[in-house]
Amino acid sequence: MALLKDKAALITGGGSGIGRAAALIFAREGAKLAIADLNANGAQETVSMIERAGGQAFxxxxxxxxxxxxxDLVAQTVRRFGRLDCAFNNAGIGGDLARTADSTEECWDAVVGIDLKSVWLCMKYEIAQMLKQKSGAIVNTASIAGLGANPLGIAYSAAKHGVVGLTRTAAVEYAKIPIRINAVCPGVTETPMVEAGIAKRPQMRRVFQKIHPMGRLGRPEEIGEAVAWLCSDAASFVTGIPLPVDGGFTAI
Ligand SMILES: NC(=O)c1ccc[n+]([C@@H]2O[C@H](COP(=O)([O-])OP(=O)(O)OC[C@H]3O[C@@H](n4cnc5c(N)ncnc54)[C@H](O)[C@@H]3O)[C@@H](O)[C@H]2O)c1
Structure with missing residues (x-):
């Protein structure tokens, strides 16, 4: 049976990269979807891709x-589908590359705002709805940068470690309901965010390949498959984990 049959789900950052790949997999597995993004064109394109494949999304x-x-995003999802079973809080930015003493307050505020505070905000409203239903599953996008050092990205590392912390805390708070809350920690994954960095410094592709024991970057679909499983009833006893999907990066 489809992993997410008839589940009502929302995905932030669903207009590109990992969010879009996850959206297509959720739809393939039977979910109805709200695709949220700052970039309305990207979100609309994801919706069109889902509809062309026979799925349901707005x-x-x-x-x-x-x-x-x-x-309002949570309210719209509930108006449309009657409930919110799954949420993938994934919208994020990478920030500038600089060592700690050279990094800027502007970069800190932008990265910590979008990559950390927004995840708390999303959970706040999603959990309020899931409490009414007495069920739900949330996955937050952290990173391998949330599990170890991330040289040249102090704000990103702080934000992603923060995502792991708030995931664990909320997971314990709501475990008995049960609302399951987990994080996914991708290795370097071929998305527009990473491709933009490689376009500026082409030598980085080789570096990214070498740091993963599998010798390659991840594909957005490989992250999306893990998120779909974490959101599904197949993961019914899994909560509070930061799950690396990283070609062995964190095993070294
Ligand atoms: N690509 C990687 O190597 C990698 C590795 C680990 C973690 N991540 C994380 O994965 C998530 C997705 O990244 P991606 O690589 O798919 O990047 P991406 O740039 O392809 O997609 C990110 C999406 O988030 C949206 N977004 C940005 N700010 C927003 C805001 N304020 N409100 C709503 N939407 C907003 C963008 O418009 C974009 O569509 C991010 O949280 C990122 O930190 C990425």
């Missing part, structure tokens, strides 16, 4: 930094 332009917009 798009919401949403800045995950804005509490009213996040509250």
């Amino acid at each position: 798009c919401v332009q949403c800045d995950v930094l804005k509490p009213a917009a996040v509250e």
Whole structure:
């Protein structure tokens, strides 16, 4: 049977990269989807891809930094589908590359805002709805940068370690309901975010390949498959984990 049959799900950052790949997999597995992104065109394109494949989705332009917009995203999903079974809080940015003493407050505020605070905001409104239903599953996007050092990305590392912390805390708070809350920790994955960095410094592709024992970058679909499983009833006894999907990076 399909892993997410008839589940109502929302995905932030669903207009590109990992979020889009996860959306297509959720739809393949039977979920109905709200695709949220700051980039309305990207979100609409994801919806069109899902519809062409025979799935059901609608798009919401949403800045995950804005509490009213996040509250409205959850409300729209519930109006459309009657409930919220799964949420993938995935919208994020990479930030500038600089050592700690050279990094800027502007970069810190932007990265910690979008990559950390927004995840808390999303969970706040999603959990309020899931408590009414007495069930739900949430996956937050952390990173291998949330499990170890991330030279040249202090704000990103702090934000992603923070995502692991808030995932564990909320998971324990709501375990008995049960609302399951987990994080996925991708290795370097071939998405527009990473391709933009490689376009500026082409030598980075080789570096990224070498740091993963599998000798290659991840594909967005490989992250999406793990997220779909974490959101599904097949993972019914899994909560509070940061799951690396990283070609062996964290095994070294
Ligand atoms: N690609 C990687 O190597 C990698 C590795 C580990 C973790 N991640 C994380 O995965 C997530 C997805 O990244 P990606 O690589 O798919 O990047 P991406 O740039 O392809 O997609 C990110 C999406 O988030 C959206 N977004 C950004 N700010 C937003 C905001 N304020 N409100 C709503 N949407 C917003 C963007 O418009 C974009 O569509 C991020 O949290 C990122 O930190 C990526």
